[in-house]
């Protein structure tokens with residue numbers, strides 16, 4: 001069987017970690033088995049769609065290297081169109097088929113009525129209220145009378161309460177659901193002529209020859225409903241794999257409002273994360289490789305991927321681990337790519353026209369080893385180029401050491417005689433000064449750091465000297 005998988009976002013928001021992870025695993029599965037990865041837009045929830053949602057999700061996926069083979073932008077005529085909003089006739093046609101075969105029926109109950117009757121069931125002690133099937137057996141005459149009155153019906157599927165839906169979940173193993181637990185005959189076409197998710201998804205997955213579906217655990221309860229639709233049409237269902245939820249450090253389901261973790265790809269891009277690093281991290285979020293290996297290139301990921309290793313335990317989103325992985329990728333960039341990546345962040349502090357690329361690279365390289373993400377360079381540069389001197393009490397103590405005036409004076413004198421500054425001559429200058437003044441560790445470098453940058457943190461002291469240059473050092477120490 002040819003492997004065809006899909007990522008099918010609703011463009012009601014931007015690409016989020018959870019969606020990106022689903023897309024990644026479908027993509028890996030396709031690439032592993034020489035299959036096709038489809039991007040389909042499930043855009044029938046018109047009220048919740050956001051402007052540009054589909055395109056930004058698509059572009060973010062491509063940025064991550066999760067590249068669709070087919071999508072609204074690269075259609076295979078055999079399966080087009082790739083937006084549900086352009087497939088409405090198909091859904092109607094298939095719904096009509098079920099109506100004609102007596103496997104579905106028009107329902108004229110209003111939403112309020114249905115809710116009211118469910119409430120009555122609850123009041124009578126029923127634990128899981130269902131649609132009561134009121135319109136299941138309307139006569140032809142009753143139906144045409146209602147239609148003539150201008151009532152707009154929805155269409156419900158007829159469930160056989162004796163049905164049991166079983167499937168082998170690719171992640172969780174054997175799953176079993178009873179048709180009687182699905183809340184009664186559910187709506188497949190709404191009264192506004194739009195399909196419901198559980199109906200459209202089946203029509204599309206079937207017509208697009210989708211063979212496997214990896215999606216989030218939140219869809220597990222939808223699967224038996226979808227299997228009921230497959231059964232009504234006598235179609236074979238794809239294989240399903242439901243990935244575990246993503247939780248935060250406290251073990252709670254990650255909420256889009258959780259501000260402690262970055263959740264949208266746009267946030268990652270703006271903060272200076274590398275797409276390869278996110279790809280790598282998403283892989284670890286729900287999949288266990290061998291030998292605790294953590295760094296995977298895309299090719300290695302495809303090679304190593306095995307759906308049997310999709311994890312069953314909730315995946316904990318760990319921002320620190322993500323940062324660490326990103327730092328590994330930053331360190332491995334060559335000069336050209338590093339400069340291109342870091343430039344926008346450099347220019348948040350440095351004047352665009354004042355530096356050549358060589359100078360920018362020299363500056364940026366001083367920070368490369370300590371960056372977890374690109375934006376981290378901004379406060380580090382600010383300390384050097386635009387210090388603010390918000391000092392802690394301890395820092396103030398260091399600035400008030402009795403030995404400081406002589407220290408600054410000695411440095412100023414010595415630096416005058418250097419015609420340029422480099423690592424060697426600065427370190428020599430430090431060594432001589434310390435020896436002459438008998439200054440140990442902190443009492444030497446803390447006052448200098450604080451006086452020069454307003455902070456005890458930062459890159460190597462000799463690099464601070466190189467960046468500031470002779471004149472500026474003399475000015476700040478005076």
Ligand code: GLU
Pocket residue numbers: 008009010042201214215219
């Ligand atoms: N449009 C659905 C969603 O965004 C897709 C679910 C599925 O993969 O079947 O959640």
